[in-house]
Amino acid sequence: MRIRRRNSHASGFEAVNATPLIDVVMCLIIFFLIVGQFAANRGMRVNLPAAGSGRDESSSTIMVITVASAGAALAAGQPATSWNAQGVSVEVDGQIVPDAAGLENAVRAQLLGIAATSFQVRADRELSYGSVEPVLRALGQGGAKSVRLATERLP
C-alpha cells in the first residue's frame, strides 16, 4: 500500500521532467552564439576609436569593411595594394581589396543581392581622416547611402 503510492508519485514526477532538455538546449544556444560571434569577427583586428555614445548593430546582413594602417598590415605579411599609397590596407569581410574600384564593385554586388545591407566601417583610431575618406568615397560611389562607424564603447 505504502509502496504503491510512492511508486505512482515517482513515475508522475518523471513524466513532466523537462530539465535535461532545457539544459541541453541552453548549452546548444550558448555554443552557437559563441561560434557565431567568432565567425562574425571577420577581418583584421584594429584599434577602434573611442566614443561615448552610439547604437547597437540591429541589421542582420552586414558587410564589414576593415581599414587598417598600411604599416601594420604589411608587417602582418599582407600583400601590398594600391591602398597603401593612402597609408591604409582595406579588407571586405576578411578578403583583401586591391583598390577603390574593387571595393565599389563589391559594394554594388552586395547591394544587388541584399539591398538592406548595413556597411560597418572598422577603421583604426590612429589613422587620419584623409586615409579613411577614400574608403567612404568608394562606398558612396558603390551605392551605399550610409555607413556604420564601429567604435569602442567608453566605460
Place this chain on the structure above:
Amino acid sequence: MSQAPTPPAATVSSSPRETPAPRRRRRQRHSALDQYSMHFGPNMTPMVDVVMVILIFFMASAAFLGSEWFLRAAIPAEQGRGGSPTRPADPLALSPQKLDIIMDVDASGATVVSFLQINRGSLEQVIDRLAGFPKDENTRQLEIIIKPTPAVPYRDVVLVHAALDAAGIDKVGIGVTRPAK
C-alpha cells in the same frame, strides 16, 4: 532518515524466501531515492541548474555584445549645398537646410572646429556646445554634415560624431570630397 534502521537479523531471516526478499531490502536501504521520498517541499536542484545556465548565458552574451557600438553616418551623394537630388525619398538624404561642422588642423597639430558661432575653436568647445543643445524636436530634425580636412585624426571625427549622437541628432553625414577627375 526518520525511518529507524531495522536490525540486520530481520533481513537475514527473510533471505531464504525468493520473492519478498528484494522488496524488503529496498525498503530498508537508505538510498538517495529513498531519502527523497521522505523529503518535504519542492526539489530545488533542477531549478538551480537552469538558473545557473541562464546566468552564464546572459553573462556571455553581455560580454560579447557590450564591447562596441556603432555611429550611423550618411554619405552625401555630392559635396556642397543641395543635398542629393537623385534620391528625394531617402529619409537619410540631406535636405538643403543643414549645418556644417568644419574640422581642420592648426599649425600646432591640434584639431580646430568651426560650428555655428564657433570659429576654429577647440574640440572640447564644440562638444560642450553640442551638449548644451536642448533635447527637443528641433534638435532632432537638424541635419549636420561633418566636413573634415584630410589631416584631421579619424578619432576626432568620431568624437564629434558621438557628441552629435549624444545630443540626439540622428541625421549626420560625413562629407566626402568628389574624386578628382
